Structures are given as C-alpha cells and as structure tokens.
Amino acid sequence: MELIKIRAVNQTTMMEPIQACIKCIAGQYMMSEKEIWGLSLAVEEAMANVIKYGFDQEGQHYFDVAVEVKGTEFTVVISDRGIPGDFIEDHYDDGLGISIMKHFLDQLIVKNMGFNGREQRLVKYLSGLPAYTKRLPEPAADLPGDLNLEYRPLRREDAIEVARCIYDEYELTYILEQVYYPDQFFDACERGDIYSLVAVAPDGEVAGHLAAVRLTDFPGIVEMGIGVVKKKYRKYDIMRNLTDQIVAYCQATPDINALLVEPVAYHTITQQMCEHYQLIPCGFAFHINELVNLDNKRVSVCLAIRSFKPGEKHTIYVPEPLEKLLRQIYQTIGIELAIGVNANHPFSEKSVMTLKKDKHNGLGKLFINQTGEDIARQLKMALQTLKKEKCPVILLYLNLFDPGIHFAYQEAVLCGFFNVGCLPLSSAGDYLCMELLVEQEIDYDTIEMTPAFRLLLDELQLLDSLTVVEE
Structure with a gap:
C-alpha cells in the first residue's frame, strides 16, 4: 500500500523536509529511534545519488519519493527519469554511499525501468510488528x-x-x-x-x-x-x-543426514514424542532462551536426534572421561563407532575456531574444528570477547573428527565449561557439546524430564559437578 508520494525538484534543499516526512511515518509504524535514524541516512544517500549523478547539472529536473508498507516491509521508493546508470554497480563516490545504505537497510534494490527510468527501493523490516496484535x-x-x-x-x-x-x-x-x-x-x-x-x-x-x-x-x-x-x-x-x-x-x-528435535525441558509431552519417532536423547542446552509464556525466564531444552543414514561408520577422537558415554549414545543412534588414537600434540600451530553471537537470545557460540598449539590463548581470548558482549550462556562445539580434541577439552574444562552431550551427523563433522553459564546456575525447578532424558542427564553427572564461573 502506498502511503504517500512526493515529487521533488533535484536540489539538496529538498532532502531535509522529505527525510522529516519519512521519519514521521516510520514512527507511526513503531520503528525504533535507531532504525529511523539509519533509514533517514540511507534515504539521504539515495536522494544524493539522484541529485548529483542522475541528471546533468543544468536546468530543473524532478524525482519522486514514495513510502509503501506491505506486510512487515516498510519501503521507500525513489524514482527518477535521469541519465541511465546503476548506482550500485557503477560505484559512485567509490561506493561509500552504497555501503552506508546497505548497512542500515534490510534490502537495497536498484531497478532499470526502461522508458520509466530508474527506481531505488530501500526496505526496512518492521520488527515492531504493528499488524501483530494479541488476539482475544x-x-x-x-x-x-x-x-x-x-x-x-x-x-x-x-x-x-x-x-x-x-x-x-x-x-x-x-x-x-x-x-x-x-x-x-x-x-x-x-x-x-x-x-x-x-x-x-x-x-x-x-x-x-x-x-x-x-x-x-x-x-x-x-x-x-x-x-x-x-x-x-x-x-x-x-x-x-x-x-x-x-x-x-x-x-x-x-x-x-539427521533430524534434530529440541523439546523444552519443562514440557514432557514433547519429550515423549521423541521416543515414538525414534529420536534418541543426545544432549541438552541450558538457559538458552527467554520465553514470554514462562514469565521471561531463560528456558532449557533437550536434544534428540534421528539418523537417516543407516550403517554410518564414524571414527572419532574422544577425551578419555567421555568414551563410555559417547559409545552408548552412538550405539543407540545406530552409528558404527571406532575410537581413534588421540594425538600426542596438536598438528598445527593455529586453531581453527569460529566465534558467533546470537543477536536474538544473546547466546555465545564457539566452534573449534581443529586444535592448534595456541588453543589455550585462543580460547581465553574468545571467552573475553563473548563476556564483553554480555553473553549469559556460551555454547562450545568441539569437532570429534579432530585428533587433538582432548587438548581443547582440557582447556575448556579449566575455563569452566561442562559437557552437555554430543551432536553427530553434520556434514561438517560430529560435535562434542559443552556449555558455560556465565551468570547463573541451572534452575532445576523449571526442569521436568521423561526417564530417557533424565538418565542421560544423570550420566553426564551434572547434578553433582556443575559450577558457575564468576565474571
């Protein structure tokens, strides 16, 4: 739906009143002040492209600015019938303006409309969701x-x-x-x-x-x-x-390769479903997300997996204390398992590590696919980064195909991580799952489990060994 359309002369003095109009409309659609500021800056850059490069500098020309809302897309459409060119591909101003626009927008589309000229579509998603009212x-x-x-x-x-x-x-x-x-x-x-x-x-x-x-x-x-x-x-x-x-x-x-289900740890009905569909308990993730229907408490989930690759054969490298547990999980899933001989020392100088933060729930995620001689230093640096980002929970995934995994495991334990299971059957490798609770202990009052998941939890020995790492 088109809300408003403005025809403007190609002069920089027109930019400020158009931006003010768009800011006002965006506020009506529950866009945050930060989002409105970024959108306004992107609109300014888009109009500047038209004014500076869309026409020759002699005479008076016009361009149109419209605001459309469809579903959860808030779109500013800037149209002109000026000199042919693609503001993205032609890299005006060394592409700096386009980089700014892409940073503050969810989509930036420039279309050649033939006889109708050119169109820039600047899209922001309406995270305020004005259409989503709580229904009776x-x-x-x-x-x-x-x-x-x-x-x-x-x-x-x-x-x-x-x-x-x-x-x-x-x-x-x-x-x-x-x-x-x-x-x-x-x-x-x-x-x-x-x-x-x-x-x-x-x-x-x-x-x-x-x-x-x-x-x-x-x-x-x-x-x-x-x-x-x-x-x-x-x-x-x-x-x-x-x-x-x-x-x-x-x-x-x-x-x-496999189907994963994460039933919440306070709802045994979804856990019972796992057994019916041959989903095997393989781990947990504690306090990973806030749910409004649980008074915004951070909830825990169970992990259950079903293999669609019968007869799979995996050679994995296992920290010695976990061999019995992993053998049992793999056997129940139906994976033929061989335990490799752990390396006496890391095979490389540098660890292969990926660091992520989930913007929605604040989780920190750390993947170690290869353990290098620098593992102690790299792991501590990664933790410092995630703690500065205020991650309340950090999940650590160690690749079980890495012969040096036991070095990473030892360093993780020293940093306060504890084992919460495993996640096999990814094309990138099988993973040992560990977790660090930065801000709190596990709230067992919010946890209710079926016998199969309770047995796995007991085998992980979390009830007696869990400690909380202080900031």
Whole structure:
C-alpha cells in the first residue's frame, strides 16, 4: 500500500523536509529511534545519488519519493527519469554511499525501468510488528467430529497467519526470528532452507503448522520446530499428522543426514514424542532462551536426534572421561563407532575456531574444528570477547573428527565449561557439546524430564559437578 508520494525538484534543499516526512511515518509504524535514524541516512544517500549523478547539472529536473508498507516491509521508493546508470554497480563516490545504505537497510534494490527510468527501493523490516496484535481467546467452535483438513506446503498468503499464531503463543521471544517476517520466511521456504507444512481447514483457515529448518551451523541436519495448532483444532491429531509428514520428507531427502528435535525441558509431552519417532536423547542446552509464556525466564531444552543414514561408520577422537558415554549414545543412534588414537600434540600451530553471537537470545557460540598449539590463548581470548558482549550462556562445539580434541577439552574444562552431550551427523563433522553459564546456575525447578532424558542427564553427572564461573 502506498502511503504517500512526493515529487521533488533535484536540489539538496529538498532532502531535509522529505527525510522529516519519512521519519514521521516510520514512527507511526513503531520503528525504533535507531532504525529511523539509519533509514533517514540511507534515504539521504539515495536522494544524493539522484541529485548529483542522475541528471546533468543544468536546468530543473524532478524525482519522486514514495513510502509503501506491505506486510512487515516498510519501503521507500525513489524514482527518477535521469541519465541511465546503476548506482550500485557503477560505484559512485567509490561506493561509500552504497555501503552506508546497505548497512542500515534490510534490502537495497536498484531497478532499470526502461522508458520509466530508474527506481531505488530501500526496505526496512518492521520488527515492531504493528499488524501483530494479541488476539482475544478463540471462541468455542462447533466443529464436526470428522473434519477434512488439507496438508500442504506453505503458500505466501499463509505466512502471515503462521507468524500471528507464533506471536499469540510467544509474542516476540520465539527463537527463530525469520518467522516474524512473513515474506522473508516464505522466501526461505522457496530457497529450500525451510520445509514448511500447514494444515488447512475447509474454509481456508490455517489450523496448524510445522517445519523442518536446515541448520546453517550443522549442514546435513534439519531441526523440526515452529509447531503451532490453534486451540479449536486440537482434537484432530494435527500435530501428529504434520510430524509424520515432516519425518517422511526428511527420510526421502538425500542430503538430510539427521533430524534434530529440541523439546523444552519443562514440557514432557514433547519429550515423549521423541521416543515414538525414534529420536534418541543426545544432549541438552541450558538457559538458552527467554520465553514470554514462562514469565521471561531463560528456558532449557533437550536434544534428540534421528539418523537417516543407516550403517554410518564414524571414527572419532574422544577425551578419555567421555568414551563410555559417547559409545552408548552412538550405539543407540545406530552409528558404527571406532575410537581413534588421540594425538600426542596438536598438528598445527593455529586453531581453527569460529566465534558467533546470537543477536536474538544473546547466546555465545564457539566452534573449534581443529586444535592448534595456541588453543589455550585462543580460547581465553574468545571467552573475553563473548563476556564483553554480555553473553549469559556460551555454547562450545568441539569437532570429534579432530585428533587433538582432548587438548581443547582440557582447556575448556579449566575455563569452566561442562559437557552437555554430543551432536553427530553434520556434514561438517560430529560435535562434542559443552556449555558455560556465565551468570547463573541451572534452575532445576523449571526442569521436568521423561526417564530417557533424565538418565542421560544423570550420566553426564551434572547434578553433582556443575559450577558457575564468576565474571
């Protein structure tokens, strides 16, 4: 929907009033002051491109500025009929202005419109979600006992309804941020990053949703999640039917090695589902996310995995104290295991390490794929960085295909990390999972587990050995 359109003469004096107008509109759509400032700067650069380079400097020319809102996309469209050229590809001002615009925008698109000239589209996603108002409780519905539901892949028009369902349950605390941007979420489905299924009632209403999300950090593994069923449809076994189809999809897709499920550690119903679908407990992640439906407490999750590669044979290198535990997990998953001989010293001078911070939940993530002679120094530097970033929880993943893993493990233990399981079957390697709680201890009052997960927790010996590292 186009909200406003302004025709401006190509003079720099026009820039300030246009920016003021856009700032006012952006504020009405709950954009933060920081976002508005960045958008205004990007608009200034885009208009400057038109004024400086879009026309010859003689005579008077005009360009148009419009504001459009569609779904959660707030778009400023700047159109001109000036000298042909691509402001991105032609690198005016050494590309500095374009770099600034890309930094503050979610999308920057420059289009050649032929006889209609040129168009710059500056897109910001509306994280304030003005369209997502908390809906009233659903009224009791007189639905038939036998309802003919259609199960099919997500369509673009379904994505907004899925986002609203997630918002009703979690507000803005759901761990996968993409789901709050309907167009972005659907585009991810189109690319194959997400396989999304909806259950649709005869009148076209979306009754339920479930997805398999490919994990960027662990290629070859997909996570099943984003499960929602509206209350009035909960007697129709929708979640079971969706789960059956997601599992069948994963099983039939050649490049999917395994399916991961992360049931919350306070909800045994989702944990019980794991046993039914042959998902094997393999670990935990404690206090990783705040949920509004748990009074914004940081919640813990269990990890369970199912292999779709029967007869897999893995040679891994294991820190000695963990050999018995890992043998048991691998055997239960169905992976034939050989234990390699740990290296006497690191094979390289430098460790191969990746450091990340999850902007949504503040988690720090550290991946060590190869242990070098510098491991002690590199690990301490990484921890200092993540603590400065105020990460309350740091997850550490050590590649079990690394012969020097026991050196990294020893240093991690000295830094206060404790083992929370393993995550095998990624195309990048099998990973030993460790965790460091920077700010708090595990709150066992919020944890309730089925016997299978409780047994694994006991075997990890967390109940007696957990310590908290002080700042």
